[in-house]
Amino acid sequence: MELSHLIQTSQVEKVRVCCPLMPSVTGTLCVSSHHLILSAQAVEDTKQEKCELWLLHCAVDSVEKSVHNIGMLKSKENNKDGEGGSSSGTVTLKCKDLQVIQLEIPDMEETFNVARSVQALSSLDNISLSYPFFFRPAGCKLGKGWSRDTMENFYHKLKAETDAWRLSDVNENFKVCPSYPEKIIVPLSCSDNSLKRAAAFRQGRRFPVLSYYHSRTRSVLLRSAQPLVGPNHHFSEDDENLLNAALMGQSHGFIIDVRYEQEAKQARSSGGGTENKDRYPRWSILYRSLERGQALQRSLTRLVGTCYETYMGRNHWLSNLQASQWLSHIKEALSLAGLAAECIEREGTCVLVHGEEGANNTLLVTSLAQLILSPDCRTMVGYQELIEHEWLQAGHPFQLRCARSGWAQGRFKQESPNFLLFLDCCWQLTRQFPMSMEFNEELLCTLASHAYSSEYGTFLCNNEKERNSYKVREKTHSLWGILNNFKQRKHLVNPVYERNPLAIWPSVAPQSIQLWEGFFLRYLVSTEHKERSWQRTWELVGKDPC
Structure with missing residues (x-):
């Protein structure tokens, strides 16, 4: 099975990430086969610095989603000026180590796509698709560090x-x-x-x-x-x-x-x-x-x-x-x-x-x-x-x-x-x-x-x-x-x-x-x-x- 088939949205711009005890950051959210990755650039006149946040899908215990301003959403067919209220959403990721991460996404459809993708990728049953089988840290050789002849x-x-x-x-x-x-x-x-x-x-x-x-x-x-x-x-x-x-x-x-x-x-x-x-x-x-x-x-x-x-x-x-x-x-x-x-x-x-x-x-x-x-x-x-x-x-x-x-x-x-x-x-x-x-x-x-x-x-x-x-x-x-x-x-x-x-x-x-x-x-x-x-x-x- 290709894990990429479970990804409904691979990249979303202008996503705001909020975590307790940490300043919020805004950047590009990428959904890969094993990680959620947020890449944020430094912004002048703000405290935001360049950073990159990585989260394993298997670390997610619960996925919750909510939509904002849905009552203001108007279809382009009914809006002559092509303008109107927009609908955004929030995906709340509750992790197995008890960390809570909120993703504020500026589009309702992308909100649901990200939530469904993480939900699917965080609940894989096939052990051979687990990230440890793909993790290759620099300077480390396979087989080293294992307890042998216990x-x-x-x-x-x-x-x-x-x-x-x-x-x-x-x-x-x-x-x-x-x-x-x-x-x-x-x-x-x-x-x-x-x-x-x-x-x-x-x-x-x-x-x-x-x-x-x-x-x-x-x-x-x-x-x-x-x-x-x-x-x-x-x-x-x-x-x-x-x-x-x-x-x-x-x-x-x-x-x-x-x-x-x-x-x-x-x-x-x-x-x-x-x-x-x-x-x-x-x-x-x-x-x-x-x-x-x-x-x-x-x-x-x-x-x-x-x-x-x-x-x-x-x-x-x-x-x-x-x-x-x-x-x-x-x-x-x-x-x-x-x-x-x-x-x-x-x-x-x-x-x-x-x-x-x-x-x-x-x-x-x-x-x-x-x-x-x-x-x-x-x-x-x-x-x-x-x-x-x-x-x-x-x-x-x-x-x-x-x-x-x-x-x-x-x-x-x-x-x-x-x-x-x-x-x-x-x-x-x-x-x-x-x-x-x-x-x-x-x-x-x-x-x-x-x-x-x-x-x-x-x-x-x-x-x-x-x-x-x-x-x-x-x-x-x-x-x-x-x-x-x-x-x-x-x-x-x-x-x-x-x-x-x-x-x-x-x-x-x-x-x-x-x-x-x-x-x-x-x-x-x-x-x-x-x-x-x-x-x-x-x-x-x-x-x-x-």
């Missing part, structure tokens, strides 16, 4: 601590589980044939695999999907043996089900369910529900609507913020991650986390638990490895979950801001422990934006199998390669970072959980004071970020 590196670090686990290629060519990587870490005593049988007992064939090894207590964090118990109470001895082997001689472990107990039990009617206590006597089940799917997406939509509601009193605004329940979701996520970390650090027990699919809130809990426990995950390199291992390699379906952002309206499909919730929780940790994280808020905002729309291929597709199929590593550039560039990295580092070898236990008291203004209000509130503060901090610690 699981092998993880295993080599593990082997230095224990020899009770092995690296299995049972999932070679993704033949056992399509959403797992080709290599996984499993107990040494479990054979590949046993793993295949255990996989058949878990939804999506996502059988229990190692997520994290805690060297101090020799306890492990596992993740999986729900067991396929069903109404007939099916069971799998291979699954039972796998979990018992993961205990490594410990007397018992905990299964944290991120659903309500009643919800987990009702899942049996559709073939799912939870572990039978009689079949897993060495495991105790804890039910702790986290909101997911459409409910979580609606919460984000309500939050964004509240943030951008300018004609609202303080009390009403705070009431709407509370009603969005976003901060409550942060509290619950941090609480549950803290529970998992506490079982490992203080109780010295193994933990298995799962919900239904094991690729959404499950990953939220396991990744946050590792941030709490492991100082390595709090470094720049370690944090990237955490996202690579616990989100990308673990099969979080970014293409589905991040298809729409906070401006999305109507009936949701499979959108859910689990990853954005994770980043928000990370920001809460950076605020509560300002010296324990090597990365700063800028990195979190960057990841949030690129997860929803990007010129890089890092967050493309839903799992490793799809990325291999589309040859993402061979045909697109990696976001990590750019972020690790010295010039870029210096803006993402925390100037007061000091390695903290201890676990960091987040507070979930109401006064401790705050709105992430740096992301949700960044296009509404000036950040000049933050930039000055950042520069001054570097000066005080005796370093030069530049």
Whole structure:
């Protein structure tokens, strides 16, 4: 398919662009296959300078259009002088990173053409037509910057601590589980044939695999999907043996089900369910529900609507913020991650986390638990490895979950801001422990934006199998390669970072959980004071970020 066929108007003159916190500019608007481009020339006797603005179509979450002076519009046939009122229009683009851009277009027909073009180009289903496959930055080579051998590196670090686990290629060519990587870490005593049988007992064939090894207590964090118990109470001895082997001689472990107990039990009617206590006597089940799917997406939509509601009193605004329940979701996520970390650090027990699919809130809990426990995950390199291992390699379906952002309206499909919730929780940790994280808020905002729309291929597709199929590593550039560039990295580092070898236990008291203004209000509130503060901090610690 040629994307040019979707462009109804390729160029419009005298378009005025308005954005919050930025002076409006007037220039020529061009609609290309992947970008909206506004080219503005400097105008004498005004403050307008020469500039060029680029916006990816895939960054647009919502397109709204309105027409002005339509009542004054007269046809030339009815106007002898050929004069009369003209009709103009406005196209409002609400972006996935929450920026709002208004295009004031001097012609009604062009207004509709631009709106229809952007609407079509921002909602492409064909991944191979995505901009990352066409993006070729100067000085960058394809293939560089990608995280290679992620699981092998993880295993080599593990082997230095224990020899009770092995690296299995049972999932070679993704033949056992399509959403797992080709290599996984499993107990040494479990054979590949046993793993295949255990996989058949878990939804999506996502059988229990190692997520994290805690060297101090020799306890492990596992993740999986729900067991396929069903109404007939099916069971799998291979699954039972796998979990018992993961205990490594410990007397018992905990299964944290991120659903309500009643919800987990009702899942049996559709073939799912939870572990039978009689079949897993060495495991105790804890039910702790986290909101997911459409409910979580609606919460984000309500939050964004509240943030951008300018004609609202303080009390009403705070009431709407509370009603969005976003901060409550942060509290619950941090609480549950803290529970998992506490079982490992203080109780010295193994933990298995799962919900239904094991690729959404499950990953939220396991990744946050590792941030709490492991100082390595709090470094720049370690944090990237955490996202690579616990989100990308673990099969979080970014293409589905991040298809729409906070401006999305109507009936949701499979959108859910689990990853954005994770980043928000990370920001809460950076605020509560300002010296324990090597990365700063800028990195979190960057990841949030690129997860929803990007010129890089890092967050493309839903799992490793799809990325291999589309040859993402061979045909697109990696976001990590750019972020690790010295010039870029210096803006993402925390100037007061000091390695903290201890676990960091987040507070979930109401006064401790705050709105992430740096992301949700960044296009509404000036950040000049933050930039000055950042520069001054570097000066005080005796370093030069530049």
